[in-house]
Amino acid sequence: MVELSLIDDIRAASRLMVRELGFMDATVAASDYPPSAVHTILEIGIRGPLTSGELGDFLRLEKSSVSRLVRKLIDCGELRETADEADARSKLLSLTAKGRRTLEALHAFGRQQVRGALAVLSESEQRKVREGMVLYARALRESRVEDEAAA
Numbered sequence: 001m002v003e004l005s006l007i008d009d010i011r012a013a014s015r016l017m018v019r020e021l022g023f024m025d026a027t028v029a030a031s032d033y034p035p036s037a038v039h040t041i042l043e044i045g046i047r048g049p050l051t052s053g054e055l056g057d058f059l060r061l062e063k064s065s066v067s068r069l070v071r072k073l074i075d076c077g078e079l080r081e082t083a084d085e086a087d088a089r090s091k092l093l094s095l096t097a098k099g100r101r102t103l104e105a106l107h108a109f110g111r112q113q114v115r116g117a118l119a120v121l122s123e124s125e126q127r128k129v130r131e132g133m134v135l136y137a138r139a140l141r142e143s144r145v146e147d148e149a150a151a
Helices: 004-020 035-047 052-059 063-075 097-118 123-150
Strands: 079-084 087-095
Touching (some): 035 052, 035 087, 052 063, 063 079
């Protein structure tokens, strides 16, 4: 059984991280975009072209939300749709030149934010942060997958 105080401490730290990372703001990462748009640009930039369905799975968003999000980013010139050569019924989403510039700006902002936070920690503490975050993120995903399988 996990101790209630441990659970509450982790929840409090998670809320603080969300606020410190700016996710309570209307736009994030020194961009003009909401968190879902920023994550869309990051995921497509990191993973390469994706279908809307794949994007929705990664971001854990409903199909209708992904559709509106993609349309907005296409209209803003960040994304483009192209026919999927493997499946003519699907369209692949990729970054435009503007999207690649936005991606680089997002990476620069995020890296600076993390660099600043890590600068106040020792090397040992920095490694602990990385290990703890990787473990916790994996555990959150595995717990969700188990819950979905049980449902």
